[in-house]
Amino acid sequence: MSDLDTRPMKIEDFLAVMSQNEKFYPEYAKLSLEDKIKVAQLNIDTGIAESHYIDGKLIGVTGIRYRGIGEAWFIVTPEIRANKFLLFKRTQKTLPRMRDAIGIWRLYATSKISENFLKHLGYEPEPTMFCWTRTE
Numbered sequence: 001m002s003d004l005d006t007r008p009m010k011i012e013d014f015l016a017v018m019s020q021n022e023k024f025y026p027e028y029a030k031l032s033l034e035d036k037i038k039v040a041q042l043n044i045d046t047g048i049a050e051s052h053y054i055d056g057k058l059i060g061v062t063g064i065r066y067r068g069i070g071e072a073w074f075i076v077t078p079e080i081r082a083n084k085f086l087l088f089k090r091t092q093k094t095l096p097r098m099r100d101a102i103g104i105w106r107l108y109a110t111s112k113i114s115e116n117f118l119k120h121l122g123y124e125p126e127p128t129m130f131c132w133t134r135t136e
Contacts, residue, residue, distance in 0.1 A: 004090055009049035009061050014040035017061050017075050024112045043073065048098050052090070054080075062094060070104040072132075081113070088120060095121060099132075107132040 015036060022029035028036065042065070043049045049063035060076030072095065080087060099107055109118055109130050123130035 003054070005053040005056075006094070007051050007053070009040075009044060009051045009063065011037055011040040011044070013051040013058055014043065014049075014061050014075075016058055017077060020077050021075055048102065050094075050098075052076075052094075062091070062098075064098050064102065064104065064107065066102060066104060070099065070102070070107040072099075072107050072109040074109075088117070091117075091121060 018025065018028060018036065018040075028039065031039070043061075043063050046065040047063055047070070049061065051058060052060045052062065058077070059080040060074065062074040063072075065071045065073065074091060074095075076087060107123075109123055109132070110128075111118055111130070115125070115130065118130040119125070121132070123132045
């Protein structure tokens, strides 16, 4: 398995990954380029935002927006999504590191692709979303 290289997210990284996932996020796809850039900048300005590379190739962006509460987000290229084991193992390490770095007590997430993925990460279903709550 190749090593994962994690770097602070750049706007162009977010735009590149999102452009490959617009069918899952039609509301994003309809935005102007200027507004798409604003969404990327929002993710950078309101928390932790990272880009992930394998062998120099961008495979995804992830982060936690937090101002009062935390909202986890994670978007990967369709190519890396096919490798569910790698994706899960990396997320299983990355998410706790990020949430513990900022002391998040409660973390929310929604998914348009795989609710099962969130369940395996320890999120519990609530009426309209999944929520991770610190228990230790």
